[in-house]
Amino acid sequence: MTDTATVLRHPLWLRLTHWVNAAAFLALVVSGVAILLALPRLFWGETGANGAPAAFDLPLPVNLEQTGWGRNLHFLAGWVLVLNGAVYLVTGALTGRLRRAVVPDRDQIAPAHLAREIADHARLTPARGREALRYNALQRMAYFSVIAVLIPTMILSGLTMSPGITAAYPELFTLFGGRQSARTVHFIAACLLVLFLVVHVAQVFVGGARNLMRSMITGRFTVPPERADA
Numbered sequence: 001m002t003d004t005a006t007v008l009r010h011p012l013w014l015r016l017t018h019w020v021n022a023a024a025f026l027a028l029v030v031s032g033v034a035i036l037l038a039l040p041r042l043f044w045g046e047t048g049a050n051g052a053p054a055a056f057d058l059p060l061p062v063n064l065e066q067t068g069w070g071r072n073l074h075f076l077a078g079w080v081l082v083l084n085g086a087v088y089l090v091t092g093a094l095t096g097r098l099r100r101a102v103v104p105d106r107d108q109i110a111p112a113h114l115a116r117e118i119a120d121h122a123r124l125t126p127a128r129g130r131e132a133l134r135y136n137a138l139q140r141m142a143y144f145s146v147i148a149v150l151i152p153t154m155i156l157s158g159l160t161m162s163p164g165i166t167a168a169y170p171e172l173f174t175l176f177g178g179r180q181s182a183r184t185v186h187f188i189a190a191c192l193l194v195l196f197l198v199v200h201v202a203q204v205f206v207g208g209a210r211n212l213m214r215s216m217i218t219g220r221f222t223v224p225p226e227r228a229d230a
Contacts, residue, residue, distance in 0.1 A: 009133070009221035014097065017088040018216060024084065025197070027077035032190060034070030037063040042187055046178035055184060078158060085151065101135060102144040108137040126207040129226035139203075146196055150189050157186040 010018075040060035043052065092098030107113055117136050120127070127136060135143070159165045160172040160182035176182035204212050208224070215221035 005223045006220055007133070007223060008219050009215045010219045011095075011097075012219065013091050014088070015216055015219060017084055017091075020084045021081060021088070024077045024081040025193070027073055028081065029190070029194065031070040031073035031077060034063075034066035035074060036187070037061065038067045042184040043180035044177070044184060045180055046173070048180040048183075078155075081151075082155060089147075102140050102147060104137040104140050105134070108140075113137070124206050126224065128224040132207075132224050133221075142196060142199075146193065150193050150196070153189045154186060154193070157182040157189065161186070 036058070037060055039048075039050065040058040040062060041048070041050070041054040042056040042058065044055045048054065089098065092101065108117075114137055117138055119125075121138060126132070156172065157176060159169075160176050161179055166172050166179070172182070173179070176185055211222050211224075
């Protein structure tokens, strides 16, 4: 592909769920920090308090005044993320978009192709031509990790911190080894999701922020032409 072309890359349902997820995740991060400041220490097991030995002491100031609104916003944003995520998963599965987002194409798992992708990422070289119209293998692996591992871990560990939920489903204690263990796992998963977001945003700038942002707002994407030496 040598000529510049503009295509409809993202359908409306995907754009809407993407931005709702982005807003919900931002609210979760802000409210999560507000909750964490009430006890910036992480424990393993069932119990944990300021006077008890901690697995991790976070270098954060203690602030007990933000917990109320933080918990309310965290609860609300969490359910928005879950319900919106369910819409994304169901619609993505029915349309085949989910498979195309997380399952690498056969040619992408070839060692030579993977090596070239890793080298392009290291050199901050954006995809061009036909390659720009599909997610690369590294992106798909990252999306799979988020959808199948990190977000379910966040949801289950978050539910384990709720006494009402664990009263009905005590198996969650067995899964995480206690409420405080679930809190620590929740924090680690949240940090990995923030790291994913940072890399995701960085890749947007590498790939052409204006073009990629437009494609996620209007759906229209201008395909970068192939390099002359390609």
